[in-house]
Structure formats: structure tokens, C-alpha cells
Amino acid sequence: MNRIVVCGLSNRALGMFITPVLTQYAHENKIVGLLDSDYRRMELAGESFPELSSIPFYEPQHVQQMINETNPDTVIVTSRDDTHIDYILKGLENDLTVITEKPMVTNANDARRVMEAEAQSKGKVIVAFNYRYNPFHRKIKELILEGKIGRVTSVDLNWYIDTYHGASYFKRWNRNRKFSGGLSIHKSTHHFDLVNWWIDQVPEEVFAYGALNYYGKDGELNPSPADGRYCSTCEEKLNCGYYSRWSNRRNSISVKDDHIKGDSIEKSSQNYTGYRPDSCIFDHEIDIEDTYAVTVRYDKGAFLSYSVNFSLPYEGYRLAINGTKGRIETTEYHEPSRIPFPYPEQTIDYYPLFGSKETIHVVQNAGGHGGGDPVLQEDLFLGIDPTRPYPILAGAEAGAYSIAVGEGVWRSSRDNRPYRIKDLLKEISHSS
Structure with a gap:
């Protein structure tokens, strides 16, 4: 037991x-x-x-x-x-x-x-x-392991966070770097780890630009320069586009989200002692970025071009992985209940360097994070699946590399210079 x-x-x-x-x-x-x-x-x-x-x-x-x-x-x-x-x-x-x-x-x-x-x-x-356990992400890993695209040379990953999910980070403790490390760590470590795992290369250097474009005291959609407001009691909330998009005049519109309940963003103060999860997204104390553009260089020659934006009309990502023998592409639209337009089913497109395109329809499973959560839970609470032919459960080293890239992102955007990962981690050894 x-x-x-x-x-x-x-x-x-x-x-x-x-x-x-x-x-x-x-x-x-x-x-x-x-x-x-x-x-x-x-x-x-x-x-x-x-x-x-x-x-x-x-x-x-x-x-x-x-x-x-x-x-x-x-x-x-x-x-x-x-x-x-x-x-x-x-x-x-x-x-x-x-x-x-x-x-x-x-x-x-x-x-x-x-x-x-x-x-x-x-x-x-x-x-x-x-995220490693999402069926699409596992399939991408398998395609790379099969040698379908040869040696990976570059990755393009653009991640989109919608106005509901994105704004939620700026209502809560995540908006202070001392608590979260900033969103290049709290959120983007998911993404950096995915890339590191997919291509099985070690990040060596990162350069980035970052900015606070939407939230904070200079947010263009701020109804007024007042500070210290809360959504549940704010007299200006009906003039706030971020509030009005997901609420009517009396109640929040019910929206499913893995991180925060859609009907309780303004009401869940009762769930905590001395903490409000409905702070104003335009508060002066916000000290993190909401937009990044990033380049990462890896030890085996691959480059990552990554961007993330936390205030967009829909949620999802676009991915392309290029190699010496071909290319993998996929686009995901996340949280269907929050997308106000028709969108295509996610597939994976494989383009050999010389040959015909293949479209792969991935077998999916139910559960949070695109079906990733239940598979991860099995590995955590039953033991690693012995039939899986490749490692997937992440350890401390994987966590460290993802965090070092994330810290390098915000430091690089602040200092306008590249950061070497080994300098941030002080020369940890790579074993897997």
C-alpha cells in the first residue's frame, strides 16, 4: 500500500x-x-x-x-x-x-x-x-522516434491563451513573480518540456522578448486608472470587456475550465481565508509579462521558435516540427465551450521531404488536458505502463530544464541579451 x-x-x-x-x-x-x-x-x-x-x-x-x-x-x-x-x-x-x-x-x-x-x-x-500524455503529443513523439522526419532541425510552436483563461492568471497570485516565477515558468514550462521531450535534445541558450500588453495598470481596455478593485464588487465591471465577455449583468456565464470554475471566479473568496481570487486584472501590482517571443538553441542543433499570448479570442496552439526527412504539423483548438466559431477537428499532418502528405487521425481518450490526465494518473498510482516502448514520466532533470528555459525567457526579455542554460543551472549533468 x-x-x-x-x-x-x-x-x-x-x-x-x-x-x-x-x-x-x-x-x-x-x-x-x-x-x-x-x-x-x-x-x-x-x-x-x-x-x-x-x-x-x-x-x-x-x-x-x-x-x-x-x-x-x-x-x-x-x-x-x-x-x-x-x-x-x-x-x-x-x-x-x-x-x-x-x-x-x-x-x-x-x-x-x-x-x-x-x-x-x-x-x-x-x-x-x-501534456506529455495527451494522445496527440504521444503520437508526435512516436512519429519522431520512428524516424519519420529524420533528425529534428527546428520547431515552431505558437500557443494561444484566450481572454477567459488568460485573464484568470492576472486575478490570482500568479500575477506576482515572487509567487509564480512569471508565466514563462508557471505556464510555459508545460510547453518547453513538451519540446524538450519530443526532440530529445538539451536546451543550451535562450533569447526572448516579452511585454505586458493587455493587463496591468497600462492595459488599454482598463475602464479607469483606479487600483485595488475586485470583480465581485467592482462598480466598473460592466465597462470591462474581459468581465463582460464571460458574464452577464448579474452572474458569471458558466464555463468549464481545468484551473478555475467558471461560475465561481467572483464568488470563491469564501473558499479561502484572507485571499481574493477575483482581483482586478488592471492592478498596479502586476509585475509579470503576458506576451513572449522566444528562440531556443539545443545541443544537437535544433532551434525552437516559440510564442505565447495570454489575451486572445480562442485557445489552442499551432505546431510544426521540421527534420532532415520531413515535417509534422498540427493545430489544436482548446476548450470548445469558449470558441464562438466552427473549427476543424485536430489531426496530425506528416509531410515527407519527398513524397505524399499523410493525415493522421489520432485515437483519443476522455479526461482532462485532452485525455492526458487519466493516463498520467495510471503511471503515478499503478506504476509505469510496462508496455509503453519509450520513457514518458518526467523527473527532476526535465523539470529543471523547463524551468531554466522559462527563467531565461523573462530574464532575457528584461536584459535584452541571451542566457545560457548551464549558467542558470550551474552545470547540472544530463543523464537522460
Whole structure:
């Protein structure tokens, strides 16, 4: 029996980890301890899952006491990003398996600390990069492994975040770099890890431009220069395009989202103590970027051209991977309930360098993140699928490289110069 403690009772903790452990994987796994800085979150967890009410609850300063008293095998880290480092290091200090949500940590220095701690521990770190498990992403990996496009030479990846999802980051703690590392880390580590994994190359250098174009005090759609507003009480919200697009005059329009409930953006203050998740997206305290254009150079010669924008009419991405023998293309439109126009079904197009185009219709499965979450959960709570012919579960090194690229992005955009990944990570070794 795998004994689990959970550090951070976020929505992600409840939906991605606690629910499957209690329902699908209870024969192999047992939750023995819960930790959060807010007792209200514990109450809500107990309301959602009455079986959790009898499980001991601890505050962050008592994490070692929790480990001593509950004797876990695994620590799941789903707290605010900047606190991940504390729980990961404590888990490794006690020789435990640590499963952490992305990003593993919020800066390259802490990523190096995790790598060093893991090297001295009998435990290990697993980073829950669920995007790897999406059926389309697995198929792309398989095509590359089959040699369909030869040696990868360049990747074009353009990621689009719509006005609903994008604005949500600027209402919450993510909008402060000290908590999230900025969106080039909190969000884009998903994307950088995907590319690193697809092409099996190590990022060496990054150069980027970044800007705060839509949100913050200078946002062009800000109804007024007032500061300190909240959506639930704001007298100007009907003049705010970001609010009006997803709300009527009395209530929020119900929208499904993996990260924040569409009917509770303005109402969920009751779910926290002393925290408001409906802060104004035009507040002066916002200190992160919402737009990036990035170039990354890899150790085997590939180049990545990446961009991300957090205020667009629809959500999804466009991808092209070029190699010495051909090219792979795909376009995804995400969250259908938020797209106000017809759009094509996602397929993968394969273009051999000399020959006919092939269109691949991928077999899909249900579940969050395009069907990636359930497959990842199986690997986490049943063990790695022995029939899969390639590695997919991410470790600390993968987390470190994705974070170093993300930190290099915002530092490069600030300093107008390239950053070498090894300088940010202080020469970690590459083993896989």
C-alpha cells in the first residue's frame, strides 16, 4: 500500500490527485496526511470527500511532524508554486517519492537545489507534466522516434491563451513573480518540456522578448486608472470587456475550465481565508509579462521558435516540427465551450521531404488536458505502463530544464541579451 501525504489542498490537488486516489486507485494507495496553510481549504476538502475528515491535518511549519506521524511513502506537492521547493526538499530529506505539480519550482537556482538533494537521497522526484500524455503529443513523439522526419532541425510552436483563461492568471497570485516565477515558468514550462521531450535534445541558450500588453495598470481596455478593485464588487465591471465577455449583468456565464470554475471566479473568496481570487486584472501590482517571443538553441542543433499570448479570442496552439526527412504539423483548438466559431477537428499532418502528405487521425481518450490526465494518473498510482516502448514520466532533470528555459525567457526579455542554460543551472549533468 502506497501511503500518501498531500501538501496543498488546491483545486488541482482535489481534482487531479485526491479524487482518483479515493475512487479508482484506493486498493493500491491511501491518503494518510493533509497539509495546507488555510484551514478553510481542509474544511472544503472534507465537505467534498467525507472520508478525508478523519485524516490528520497539518500546517506548513509541521511538515516534518506530518512525515514522522503518518509514515508516508509519497509526498504530493500541489501548493502555491513558490512553496514547492520546501516540500520537495523535505520529502527528499526523508527518502520519499515526491510527485509535484508543474512547475517543479519557480527558479533555476531552486531547480539546482532539487537536483542536488535528489542525488543525495534514496527518494526521487516526479513532475506531473500531463501534456506529455495527451494522445496527440504521444503520437508526435512516436512519429519522431520512428524516424519519420529524420533528425529534428527546428520547431515552431505558437500557443494561444484566450481572454477567459488568460485573464484568470492576472486575478490570482500568479500575477506576482515572487509567487509564480512569471508565466514563462508557471505556464510555459508545460510547453518547453513538451519540446524538450519530443526532440530529445538539451536546451543550451535562450533569447526572448516579452511585454505586458493587455493587463496591468497600462492595459488599454482598463475602464479607469483606479487600483485595488475586485470583480465581485467592482462598480466598473460592466465597462470591462474581459468581465463582460464571460458574464452577464448579474452572474458569471458558466464555463468549464481545468484551473478555475467558471461560475465561481467572483464568488470563491469564501473558499479561502484572507485571499481574493477575483482581483482586478488592471492592478498596479502586476509585475509579470503576458506576451513572449522566444528562440531556443539545443545541443544537437535544433532551434525552437516559440510564442505565447495570454489575451486572445480562442485557445489552442499551432505546431510544426521540421527534420532532415520531413515535417509534422498540427493545430489544436482548446476548450470548445469558449470558441464562438466552427473549427476543424485536430489531426496530425506528416509531410515527407519527398513524397505524399499523410493525415493522421489520432485515437483519443476522455479526461482532462485532452485525455492526458487519466493516463498520467495510471503511471503515478499503478506504476509505469510496462508496455509503453519509450520513457514518458518526467523527473527532476526535465523539470529543471523547463524551468531554466522559462527563467531565461523573462530574464532575457528584461536584459535584452541571451542566457545560457548551464549558467542558470550551474552545470547540472544530463543523464537522460
